[in-house]
Amino acid sequence: MSNTTELFRYIEAAPTPWHAVAETARRLDEAGFARLEEADSWGLEPGKKYYTTRAGSSLIAWRMPKVPGAGWRMSAAHSDSPAFRVKGAVDRAGCTMLDLEGYGGMIRAAWLDRPLGIAGRLMVKTAGGIREQLVDLGGEQAVIPHLAIHMDRTANSGHNYDMKKDMPALYAPAAKADLQQALADAAGCKKEEILAQDLLLYCSDKGTQTPNGLILVPRLDDLGCAFAGLAGLLNAPESEQGAVFCLFDNEEVGSGTRQGALSSLLPDVLARAAEALGENAEDSRRALAKSLLLSADNGHAIHPNFAEMSDAANPVRLGGGVVLKWNASQKYTTSGETAALFRSVCEKAGVPVQDYYNRPDLPGGSTLGNLLSAQVSVRMADIGLPQLAMHSCVETAAAQDVDALVNAVCAWYAARIEKTSQGWAL
Ligand code: CO
Numbered sequence: 001m002s003n004t005t006e007l008f009r010y011i012e013a014a015p016t017p018w019h020a021v022a023e024t025a026r027r028l029d030e031a032g033f034a035r036l037e038e039a040d041s042w043g044l045e046p047g048k049k050y051y052t053t054r055a056g057s058s059l060i061a062w063r064m065p066k067v068p069g070a071g072w073r074m075s076a077a078h079s080d081s082p083a084f085r086v087k088g089a090v091d092r093a094g095c096t097m098l099d100l101e102g103y104g105g106m107i108r109a110a111w112l113d114r115p116l117g118i119a120g121r122l123m124v125k126t127a128g129g130i131r132e133q134l135v136d137l138g139g140e141q142a143v144i145p146h147l148a149i150h151m152d153r154t155a156n157s158g159h160n161y162d163m164k165k166d167m168p169a170l171y172a173p174a175a176k177a178d179l180q181q182a183l184a185d186a187a188g189c190k191k192e193e194i195l196a197q198d199l200l201l202y203c204s205d206k207g208t209q210t211p212n213g214l215i216l217v218p219r220l221d222d223l224g225c226a227f228a229g230l231a232g233l234l235n236a237p238e239s240e241q242g243a244v245f246c247l248f249d250n251e252e253v254g255s256g257t258r259q260g261a262l263s264s265l266l267p268d269v270l271a272r273a274a275e276a277l278g279e280n281a282e283d284s285r286r287a288l289a290k291s292l293l294l295s296a297d298n299g300h301a302i303h304p305n306f307a308e309m310s311d312a313a314n315p316v317r318l319g320g321g322v323v324l325k326w327n328a329s330q331k332y333t334t335s336g337e338t339a340a341l342f343r344s345v346c347e348k349a350g351v352p353v354q355d356y357y358n359r360p361d362l363p364g365g366s367t368l369g370n371l372l373s374a375q376v377s378v379r380m381a382d383i384g385l386p387q388l389a390m391h392s393c394v395e396t397a398a399a400q401d402v403d404a405l406v407n408a409v410c411a412w413y414a415a416r417i418e419k420t421s422q423g424w425a426l
Helices: 003-012 017-030 179-187 220-234 265-277 281-289 304-309 336-349 369-375 399-414
Strands: 034-036 049-054 058-063 072-078 083-092 095-103 116-125 130-142 169-172 194-203 214-217 242-248 292-296 322-326 353-357 379-384 386-388 395-398
Touching: 003 214, 003 220, 003 399, 017 034, 017 049, 017 058, 017 116, 017 130, 017 220, 017 242, 058 220, 058 265, 072 220, 072 399, 083 179, 095 194, 116 179, 130 169, 130 179, 130 194, 179 194, 214 399, 220 242, 220 292, 220 386, 220 395, 220 399, 242 265, 265 281, 265 369, 292 336, 292 369, 292 399, 322 336, 322 399, 336 353, 336 379, 336 399, 369 379, 379 399, 395 399
Parallel strands: 034 049, 072 242, 072 292, 292 379, 322 353
Antiparallel strands: 049 058, 058 242, 083 095, 083 194, 095 169, 116 130, 116 194, 214 395, 322 379, 386 395
C-alpha cells in the first residue's frame, strides 16, 4: 500500500485529537508496545517498547535505550487541527442548530456548504463511577449553509465570517432534534448518563489523490507529520540509543496546556526512563546532550496564484521534497548544526530537502519545537510537509512529498549519528 493510501486511512480514523491518539495507540499495540498509565508504577526495562497518553489527546511512545546515558532520537508532531467545538443544540427559526466555539485559526469559509461530522469524547456515568468513551456520529451530521447570493449581493466581495452570526451549524430541519439522544445511542448508554462531553465538528471528506499526484485531505496539518513520526518509530532499528515519538494536543491554541508541548509530558517520560536506567543526574544530562529531536509540522509551499506571498529567494515547491524551516527569531529550532545533520541524513536516504523562510516582512506561524525546547533542551530541527491551504477544511499537498517526509523521518530514526569531540560521526 502506498504511503498516501496509508496516510488517508490514518487521517480517516482520526476525526478528533482523542481519536488520533486512540488510532496511534491501536497501531502501537499491534506493534508490541506496552501501554502505561501515568499513575501506575512503570517498571521500565532497557530496549523495551512503551507508550503513555495524557488527557486522552496527547501520546508519547518510545523504545528504551539499551544502555544508560546513550540518549534519544526523537520526533514530535501535533494531534489537533483547527475545528469547531460543539457546545450544544438549540432550536432556532424552527430548526435545530449547533452552537459552536472556534478552536484554533481555521479558514472559516471553507467549512460552509459541506457535510460535517460530529465526534469526540463522552464521560458516561456507570454503576461504579465514570467511564470515558470516544464517539463518532459519522461524517454527515450537520452543515453550515451560506446565505443565498440573492440575499447577500456582496457575497463575492469579501465576507467577514462572524463566529456568532455565520457559523452556527444546521443540525436538523425541525426543532428539537435530539443530539444528546444520538450521542447516547452511539455510546450505548442512556441520555442522562452522559455527564459531560468534548465534541468537535469535523470535515468528513475522504482523502483523494488526483491522477497527477496532488493529494487533498482534511487535517493534513499535522496528521501528515504524525503519520511520518509514527512510521519512523515503528521502523527504527535496534540501537543503543532510545527512540521517542511525541504527539501533542493543543498546538493550534498555543500548546500551554497539561498535555501540550509546553507541558511536563516529555520531561516526565524522559525522567522516568532515566531513573529506570539507573542514570544519575549527570548521566541523564549527558544523555540529553547526545539527543536529537525533529519538530515536525507542515510548512507552506509557494501558492502559484500568490507567489508574491512567499520568500522569493527560497521558493518551496509542491513535489520538491521535505521542508526544513528557518527563522532568525527562532520560532523554528533549526540551526546550522542541526540542518547539517538533517541534510546529511536525507542526502544518504536520497530525500530532497527544501529550505523554508517566511517572507522577511511576515511573521509566520508558530509550532512545537521552540516551545518544547524550553522543557527539554536538546538539539532540534524544524521540518514538515509542504502544503497549500493550511488550516482550510481540506488541505492540498503532493503525494511524492508524503514519500519524502516518511523516508526522511525513517532515515532520521535509523541513522547512526554520534557526538564526538570534533563534531559528529555519521
Ligand atoms: Co501545524
